[in-house]
Amino acid sequence: MKNKLGIFILLIIMVFGLSSCFEKQDSVVISKEFMGEQWGRFDYLETDYHVVKAPMTADLVMELIVSDAYPNIYPYHGDDDGVFVVTMSINAPDGSKRSREFSYRLKDRDGVFKSEKTEGYYHFELPLINEMSFSEKGEYHFKIENKYSKDPLYGVKSLRIKNINK
Numbered sequence: 001m002k003n004k005l006g007i008f009i010l011l012i013i014m015v016f017g018l019s020s021c022f023e024k025q026d027s028v029v030i031s032k033e034f035m036g037e038q039w040g041r042f043d044y045l046e047t048d049y050h051v052v053k054a055p056m057t058a059d060l061v062m063e064l065i066v067s068d069a070y071p072n073i074y075p076y077h078g079d080d081d082g083v084f085v086v087t088m089s090i091n092a093p094d095g096s097k098r099s100r101e102f103s104y105r106l107k108d109r110d111g112v113f114k115s116e117k118t119e120g121y122y123h124f125e126l127p128l129i130n131e132m133s134f135s136e137k138g139e140y141h142f143k144i145e146n147k148y149s150k151d152p153l154y155g156v157k158s159l160r161i162k163n164i165n166k
Helices: 003-021 075-080
Strands: 029-033 044-053 056-066 085-089 095-104 121-134 138-146 158-165
Touching: 029 044, 029 138, 075 095, 095 121, 121 158
Parallel strands: none
Antiparallel strands: 029 158, 044 138, 056 121, 056 158, 085 095, 085 138
16 A cells, blocks of 8 residues: 555656756746826836747737727827837846837828727737847746827726737
8 A cells, every 4th residue: 555655646746857958938927007098108018038948049029909099098199100119128047138119100101000990999000020039047027118109198008018929
């Protein structure tokens, strides 16, 4: 009886040990739901993204969901023309840093969103970095900055950055 219990405990320890070797890489880098659909100019989105397997190459994409209030609820801001601008900074575990500004036109020249409206919102999947190399394991610090010149940016329901492993 004691032998069977010992073997059972040994098997459990082995299963837990092996499962830790197969740690899965999280695909979501950052995810934010905005209260009241407002993103303040200096409300930076920051997170540490843990890379478990390196080297790894992935495409980074941004999923953005906006409402009709985007980019501003005031009628005198008609010249905003639906341009969405963010800066993304990444600090790697080795201390290296990179930063880049991204600009996307969410509306056409007539002010019509370039996405179909689904359940009251416009959904966009915007490319960020193709074939980004995560050269080592560890924490990569991401910071997203809203570059809209007026405060706050209205109509932003959510923003998510995810990696699509290659």
